[in-house]
Amino acid sequence: MRAEERVTTSGPLRVAVLGGTQVGKSALTVRYLTKRYIGEYRSDTDMLYRCVLQVDGAPQPVEIMDTSASCQTTSHAHLQWAEAFVVVYAINDKQSYSQAANTLKELNERRPSASVLVLGNKSDLGHLREVEEVEARTLALNHSARFSELSTAESCEDVTDTLDSFMKEVKSQRGVATGNCSGNVSPKQRKMSVTRMLGSLIGRHSPPPQPITELIVLDKEERTKLVRSSRQI
C-alpha cells in the first residue's frame, strides 16, 4: 500500500467531493446533507462538513469535504485526507468532463484502492448536453468506479439514493461499523454553526437543517494541517 493509501480505518468516513469549477459540488453536498437546493455558494475555499448519517441502517460519523475548484489538478491534501471520492462533472460542460477524466487517472495512480463515484450533474440541461452518458459510464467502468447521472437541482431523491448507496459501499469497504466524530482539527480552524451558515443562505424562517454537527471552512494552510493530523491516527 502506498503512503498516500494509509488512511484511517476507524473514525469518521472521509469523502472528498472533487470536480471542475461550477459543476455543482456545493449544491450536491448541501442537497445531500440538508435536502435543500441552494443556488449560489461561496467558492473560494474548501468546506468540511462533519455529521452523523444513517449508513446501512446505523449511525455513522461522516466528514465530507466540498473542495474548491481553484486548481486544475487534484490537490495532494485532498488525495491524502479522503478515503473515498465523488468526482463531479456537468453534462453540459465538456471541459469539466475532461477534468474529471484527469482526476480519475490521478486517483488510479495515487489512490488505487479508494472508492470512487463519478457523478454527471445537471441532467436537467439535456438540451445543452456535451457529454454522452454512455461515454462517461464507460470511463467510470474502466476505472472501477461507480457512475450516476442526475440533477441536483431537480431530484433530491436521486442525490440521496446515489450518495446513500455510495456511503454504504465506503463503509463496507472499510469493514468497520462505528467511529467517532471528534477528529483532529486545529483549534485555529474557523468553526461556524451550520445552522447559522445555512440560515444566512436560505433565510431565518426556514425549518432547521438535518443534524449536521459542524461546518468548518478551510483555507490552504488549515487543509494541510488537517492532512498532517489525519496521518497521525
Ligand SMILES: Nc1nc2c(ncn2[C@@H]2O[C@H](COP(=O)(O)OP(=O)(O)OP(=O)(O)O)[C@@H](O)[C@H]2O)c(=O)[nH]1
Ligand atoms: N441546471 C442546474 N444547475 C445546477 C445544478 N446543480 C448546481 N447547479 C448550479 O450550478 C452553479 C454552480 O453550483 P455550485 O454548487 O456552486 O458548483 P461548485 O462546483 O461547488 O462551484 P465552484 O466550487 O465554484 O467550482 C450554481 O449556479 C448552481 O445553482 C443542477 O443540477 N442543474
